[in-house]
Amino acid sequence: MIKINRNYLKLxxxxxxxxxxxxxxxxxxxxxxxRIIRLGIGDVTEPLSQNVIKGLNEGxxxxxxxxxxxxxxxxxGFAFLxxxxxxxxxxxxxxxxCADEIYVSTGAKEDTANFQELFDTSVKIAITDPVYxxxxxxxxxxGRTASFKNGRFDGVxxxxxxxxxxxxxxxxxxxxxxxxxxxxxxxxxxxxxxxYLKKWVDYAKANxxxxxxxxxxxxxxxxxxxxxxxxxxxxxxxxxxxxxSLSKTAGFTGTRCAYTIIPKDxxxxxxxxxxxxxxxxxxxxxxxxxxxxxxxxQKGAEQVFTKxxxxxxxxxxxxxxxxxxxxxxxxxxxxxxxxxxxxxxYIWLKTPKKLSSWEFFHKLxxxxxxxxxxxxxxxSCGEGYFRLTAFGKKDDVIExxxxxxxxxx
Amino acid sequence: MIKINRNYLKLxxxxxxxxxxxxxxxxxxxxxxxRIIRLGIGDVTEPLSQNVIKGLNEGxxxxxxxxxxxxxxxxxGFAFLxxxxxxxxxxxxxxxxCADEIYVSTGAKEDTANFQELFDTSVKIAITDPVYxxxxxxxxxxGRTASFKNGRFDGVxxxxxxxxxxxxxxxxxxxxxxxxxxxxxxxxxxxxxxxYLKKWVDYAKANxxxxxxxxxxxxxxxxxxxxxxxxxxxxxxxxxxxxxSLSKTAGFTGTRCAYTIIPKDxxxxxxxxxxxxxxxxxxxxxxxxxxxxxxxxQKGAEQVFTKxxxxxxxxxxxxxxxxxxxxxxxxxxxxxxxxxxxxxxYIWLKTPKKLSSWEFFHKLxxxxxxxxxxxxxxxSCGEGYFRLTAFGKKDDVIExxxxxxxxxx
Numbered sequence: 161m162i163k164i165n166r167n168y169l170k171l172x173x174x175x176x177x178x179x180x181x182x183x184x185x186x187x188x189x190x191x192x193x194x195r196i197i198r199l200g201i202g203d204v205t206e207p208l209s210q211n212v213i214k215g216l217n218e219g220x221x222x223x224x225x226x227x228x229x230x231x232x233x234x235x236x237g238f239a240f241l242x243x244x245x246x247x248x249x250x251x252x253x254x255x256x257x258c259a260d261e262i263y264v265s266t267g268a269k270e271d272t273a274n275f276q277e278l279f280d281t282s283v284k285i286a287i288t289d290p291v292y293x294x295x296x297x298x299x300x301x302x303g304r305t306a307s308f309k310n311g312r313f314d315g316v317x318x319x320x321x322x323x324x325x326x327x328x329x330x331x332x333x334x335x336x337x338x339x340x341x342x343x344x345x346x347x348x349x350x351x352x353x354x355x356y357l358k359k360w361v362d363y364a365k366a367n368x369x370x371x372x373x374x375x376x377x378x379x380x381x382x383x384x385x386x387x388x389x390x391x392x393x394x395x396x397x398x399x400x401x402x403x404x405s406l407s408k409t410a411g412f413t414g415t416r417c418a419y420t421i422i423p424k425d426x427x428x429x430x431x432x433x434x435x436x437x438x439x440x441x442x443x444x445x446x447x448x449x450x451x452x453x454x455x456x457x458q459k460g461a462e463q464v465f466t467k468x469x470x471x472x473x474x475x476x477x478x479x480x481x482x483x484x485x486x487x488x489x490x491x492x493x494x495x496x497x498x499x500x501x502x503x504x505x506y507i508w509l510k511t512p513k514k515l516s517s518w519e520f521f522h523k524l525x526x527x528x529x530x531x532x533x534x535x536x537x538x539x540s541c542g543e544g545y546f547r548l549t550a551f552g553k554k555d556d557v558i559e560x561x562x563x564x565x566x567x568x569x
Numbered sequence: 570m571i572k573i574n575r576n577y578l579k580l581x582x583x584x585x586x587x588x589x590x591x592x593x594x595x596x597x598x599x600x601x602x603x604r605i606i607r608l609g610i611g612d613v614t615e616p617l618s619q620n621v622i623k624g625l626n627e628g629x630x631x632x633x634x635x636x637x638x639x640x641x642x643x644x645x646g647f648a649f650l651x652x653x654x655x656x657x658x659x660x661x662x663x664x665x666x667c668a669d670e671i672y673v674s675t676g677a678k679e680d681t682a683n684f685q686e687l688f689d690t691s692v693k694i695a696i697t698d699p700v701y702x703x704x705x706x707x708x709x710x711x712g713r714t715a716s717f718k719n720g721r722f723d724g725v726x727x728x729x730x731x732x733x734x735x736x737x738x739x740x741x742x743x744x745x746x747x748x749x750x751x752x753x754x755x756x757x758x759x760x761x762x763x764x765y766l767k768k769w770v771d772y773a774k775a776n777x778x779x780x781x782x783x784x785x786x787x788x789x790x791x792x793x794x795x796x797x798x799x800x801x802x803x804x805x806x807x808x809x810x811x812x813x814s815l816s817k818t819a820g821f822t823g824t825r826c827a828y829t830i831i832p833k834d835x836x837x838x839x840x841x842x843x844x845x846x847x848x849x850x851x852x853x854x855x856x857x858x859x860x861x862x863x864x865x866x867q868k869g870a871e872q873v874f875t876k877x878x879x880x881x882x883x884x885x886x887x888x889x890x891x892x893x894x895x896x897x898x899x900x901x902x903x904x905x906x907x908x909x910x911x912x913x914x915y916i917w918l919k920t921p922k923k924l925s926s927w928e929f930f931h932k933l934x935x936x937x938x939x940x941x942x943x944x945x946x947x948x949s950c951g952e953g954y955f956r957l958t959a960f961g962k963k964d965d966v967i968e969x970x971x972x973x974x975x976x977x978x
Contacts, residue, residue, distance in 0.1 A: 162746045162779040162837045163689040164845050168853065175856040178644075203640035213633040216865065220629060223824060224622040226962075230823040231612035235587075266675060266860070273858035277710065280572040297857045301686065337571045370571040414639040415632060416863040428571045436573050444577065447584040448706045449682035451675070454825045454866055456625065553635075 167303045170313070176293050176537040177201050183521070184531050191529075197560040199487075200531040202346070202505065202549040204411045206479060209472035211463040212410060219459030233452030236443060237264025237419065241458045244465035245419055249404070255391045261423055263442060264453050264461075268376045268405035268418040272340075273298040274449075275372060275401065275420075278441050279338060279428070286317040286336040288329050290347050290538030290545070292374070295340040311540035320541050321348060327499055327508070328356055331363050339364065341390075342374035344381060347538045347547040348508040349500010351386045357393045364399035370428065370438075371400040376418075379409040379477050381503045397423040401438070408505060408551075410464045410473055417453055417461040480505050483557045484550035490561035505550040508535070513569050520546050528563035576712045579722070585702050585946040586610050592930070593940050600938075606969040608896075609940040611755070611914065611958040613820045615888060618881035620872040621819060628868030642861030645852060646673025646828065650867045653874035654828055658813070664800045670832055672851060673862050673870075677785045677814035677827040681749075682707040683858075684781060684810065684829075687850050688747060688837070695726040695745040697738050699756050699947030699954070701783070704749040720949035729950050730757060736908055736917070737765055740772050748773065750799075751783035753790060756947045756956040757917040758909010760795045766802045773808035779837065779847075780809040785827075788818040788886050790912045806832040810847070817914060817960075819873045819882050826862055826870040889914050892966045893959035899970035914959040917944070922978050929955050937972035 173179060180200055188196060208216070222228035236242070242259040250257035265271050273294050276285075281303050287295050289312075296316070299305060306314035317336045319329035327350035332339075341360060343352040364371050371390065378388040387393065390400045402421040406412035422442055427435040453461075463469045488501040491509055498509040511520040517534035524530050524546075535545030550557070582588060589609055597605060617625070631637035645651070651668040659666035674680050682703050685694075690712050696704050698721075705725070708714060715723035726745045728738035736759040741748075750769060752761040773780050780799065787797040799805045811830040815821035831851055836844040862870075872878045897910040900918055907918040920929040926943035933939050933955075944954030959966070 161777040161842075163692055164837050164839050164850065165687055165689055166839065168687070168850060169839065171853065175853065178856050201641065205635070205638065205640065207635050207638045208632045210633070213629060216629045216632070217626070220622060220625045223617045223625070224619070226614070226616050229614065229616045229820075231614065232610065232822045233825075266863075269860045270858060278574055278577070280574055283572055294857060301854070301857065368570040411638075413641045413860075414864045416642075416860065428573050430573050430575065430578065433570075441573065441577060444580065444584065445710070447587050448703060448710065449679060451678045451822075451825065454675075454863065455823045456865065457863055 165301065167301050170300050170305065170308055171297060172308055175297070176533070179537070180531065180533060184525070187525055194529045196529045196531060197552070197556045197563070198531045199548045199552055199557070199560055200533050202408075202551055204408060204413050204551050205553050206411055206476050208411050208415065208460070209469065209476065211466060211469045211472060212460045215463035216456060216460035219456035222459070223456060230455040233455055233458065235446045235450060235452050237262065237453060238455070238458050241462050241465075244462055248465040248470065250389070250391070255389060257391060257421055257423070261421055261439065263420045263422060263446065264458065265418050265420060265450070266416045266453055267407065268374065268403045269294055271403050271418060271420045272372065272374055274445070275442070276302055276304070276338070277445060278438070283337040284317060284335065286319055286332050286339045288321050288340070288342070289318045289540060290321060290535060290542035291340070292342060292346050293538065318539070321350070322541055326350065328352060331359060335367055337367075337369050339369055339371045340374070341371055342376070344377040344504035345500070345506070346374075346377065347506055347533065347535065347542070349504040349506035351381065351503045353385070354387050354393060357387060357390060361390070361393050361396050361399055365395060368429065369399065371396075373400050373402045375402050376405040377408055377504055378404065379473060380481065380505055382481070383503055386503055391421070391423075397425060399426075401426065406461055406464060409477070411476060412461070415457060415460065417457050479554070480550045483552060483554060486554075486557050486561055487548055487550060490564060494564060501550070507548040507550070509546050509548065511544050511546055514544060515569065517543055517546055523567060523569065527567050528560070530560045530563055574710065576710050579709050579714065579717055580706060581717055584706070585942070588946070589940065589942060593934065596934055603938045605938045605940060606961065606965045606972075607940045608957045608961055608966070608969055609942050611817075611960055613817060613822050613960050614962050615820050615885050617820050617824065617869070618878065618885065620875060620878045620881060621869045624872035625865060625869035628865035631868070632865060639864040642864055642867065644855045644859060644861050646671065646862060647864070647867050650871050650874075653871055657874040657879065659798070659800070662797075664798060666800060666830055666832070670830055670848065672829045672831060672855065673867065674827050674829060674859070675825045675862055676816065677783065677812045678703055680812050680827060680829045681781065681783060683854070684851070685711055685713070685747070686854060687847070692746040693726060693744065695728055695741050695748045697730050697749070697751070698727045698949060699730060699944060699951035700749070701751060701755045702947065727948070730759070731950055735759065737761060740768060744776055746776075746778050748778055748780045749783070750780055751785070753786040753913035754909075754915070755783075755786065756915055756942065756944065756951070758913040758915035760790065760912045762794070763796050763802060766796060766799060770799070770802050770805050770808055774804060777838065778808065780805075782809050782811045784811050785814045786817055786913055787813065788882060789890065789914055791890070792912055795912055800830070800832075806834060808835075810835070815870055815873060818886070819878075820885060821870070824866060824869065826866050888963070889959045892961060892963060895963075895966050895970055896957055896959060899973060903973060910959070916957045916959070918955050918957065920953050920955055923953060924978070926952055926955055932976060932978065936976050937969070939969045939972055
């Protein structure tokens with residue numbers, strides 16, 4: 161008999177954003193005259209830049225001619241792209257990361273979800289609460305958690321993020337092996353200082369643990385002292401993997417390209433304590449379960465890492481940071497508390513009148529036709545919080561904030 | 570301590586095609602004056618068709634304008650593509666498959682590798698020997714096999730394919746739950762009749778088993794009585810999933826687009842025998858670990874499923890089938906036995922003089938500068954066999970066959 165992976169039965173409800181989409185669809189069907197503004201899923205709205213379009217067009221043209229046609233791409237990405245990433249994202253900023261430590265993929269979601277496969281099911285994971293659901297759900301599916309009780313999975317070490325610790329969690333109180341960190345954070349919008357990240361690197365070294373560092377929002381960091389990469393921290397190359405993405409940086413959510421940095425010297429261990437190269441292990445995984453990113457898309461991505469491309473990126477991020485400012489100023493006026501919205505596209509607001517996250521979701525949808533994401537969907541510490549994103553057309557953001565005044569609370 | 574997934578340590582050597590590539594690279598470095606012809610990995614060489622290029626260009630243009638810009642694609646693919654696939658691949662051929670039973674992805678390799686995640690680690694798998702390595706390795710990584718002994722993994726039910734059974738294996742001699750079949754077959758080039766597939770469908774129904782049917786090469790089937798889809802078999806919609814790909818059909822190996830068909834009524838079971846929808850389960854998996862296929866690529870793929878696109882596909886496949894004919898005629902002249910090469914891009918030859926697969930690989934590379942794939946890389950029944958593919962430029966194929974005369978055996 162063909163039996164279901166019993167771990168899937170532990171999953172709670174549907175994937176958060178699918179659930180939000182379902183509610184929005186229902187509302188729209190019943191209220192066809194209302195124009196809904198979406199500040200929910202964090203999807204970009206600005207078109208691809210001129211240079212990226214130029215690169216994509218070149219890629220398409222190459223695929224149409226026998227002389228320049230490309231078959232299977234390398235599992236780890238084309239050298240032309242990996243070399244430019246190494247130069248622009250790291251070397252030019254004084255961080256020693258080489259092209260062969262960069263693994264190109266279709267998305268940071270895919271990579272952060274798949275990466276746990278490399279580790280034994282017995283490794284103890286630490287994740288923040290609230291958290292980007294993919295880190296947790298991918299581990300649930302893999303059988304790394306026990307059953308779900310009172311809003312949490314047994315077997316997971318949760319790192320509470322709350323007002324008291326300024327949404328930057330304390331070090332674990334028990335020994336953990338695999339630590340998921342994300343800064344600038346999704347969903348809280350909080351950033352980390354170098355001193356703060358150094359504590360984590362030291363913890364990982366002392367415990368032979370591994371940090372999976374999600375830097376998908378690094379392009380939003382504008383303050384000079386805030387690190388964009390975990391590799392700015394001394395010793396991080398021995399204990400950390402970093403995930404980066406063009407989704408938010410260059411508007412690639414619908415175009416699909418990301419990359420993961422695995423330092424050459426990074427090792428993990430077998431039962432006998434023998435070391436294994438983590439980069440080789442990931443390549444083995446990718447060679448078996450993945451066939452590389454479309455040549456066309458990599459040609460477009462290449463253009464992000466040119467002088468002109470970098471200027472375009474900055475301009476688009478400026479646009480979204482302006483949106484964030486409009487939102488945070490509006491919230492301040494309404495007397496609503498929040499974190500984030502600076503060096504980050506996310507605004508994490510405390511619901512007024514102690515409304516639950518989903519109560520606020522429905523209120524915002526019904527009263528203002530504005531969609532956001534219920535904080536509790538990111539974990540039990542998110543109850544009473546709500547995530548807005550700065551991704552949207554400026555006029556829509558202005559209108560959404562204007563409509564917020566109509567909230568009947 | 571961060572521990573390795575111990576199942577990865579069971580994997581044998583590197584991924585087959587990566588190993589072949591390494592040998593070829595070494596040879597080329599030592600013999601820089603030799604022009605190597607690759608009939609190994611099965612990568613297409615003909616450029617994308619005009620209509621596909623048109624679709625891709627349109628997709629790129631849409632991404633450059635705010636009004637037509639696309640963010641995150643649906644996890645299951647855009648309706649515009651799924652509807653055309655349902656019409657052209659199935660409905661127009663009298664097979665009742667609907668758009669919402671079609672799940673678009675970046676590759677059949679990805680889907681066939683990932684699909685096993687949905688099932689309990691205890692399910693008994695049946696795979697052919699020889700086999701496309703991805704089916705086996707993905708199950709090894711998931712811990713569904715014991716250790717490797719005498720060329721085989723304990724815990725797997727191997728279905729021997731040999732001259733005696735005309736490379737179409739007999740039904741299992743023990744009860745199995747998950748069956749991987751591929752017709753036209755990679756690597757043997759063998760096809761299946763309807764009567765033959767009906768036996769498998771009946772077996773699956775009787776045993777509540779599931780068939781994963783890889784139809785990546787269906788476009789090569791030209792004989793009317795040979796089924797292109799498992800869904801041409803009565804009852805298959807209750808027991809089978811089908812994987813299809815544009816890689817070989819429309820030259821998409823470097824462009825990346827495939828699709829998997831999961832009939833709506835297909836169910837799997839939990840420990841209590843309760844039924845679960847397989848399609849919903851796959852969508853939950855994709856929503857958590859995947860973010861859809863690039864809009865641009867789906868716009869290109871859409872054009873494959875137009876009248877003009879279908880004519881272009883036929884023309885390109887004709888080109889490769891002509892290559893196959895050149896190869897099989899050449900082998901016949903040299904007195905080398907083979908299967909496949911008809912209704913299939915693969916030619917599975919028996920090595921002359923009882924050479925081992927790798928001996929023949931090195932001889933062919935050293936004497937003729939031609940690359941093929943050692944049959945033993947696909948399983949122990951492949952020892953003494955060798956795979957050539959019809960993917961290549963016609964002139965190269967003619968020259969490769971000409972060079973075969975120089976084999977020093």
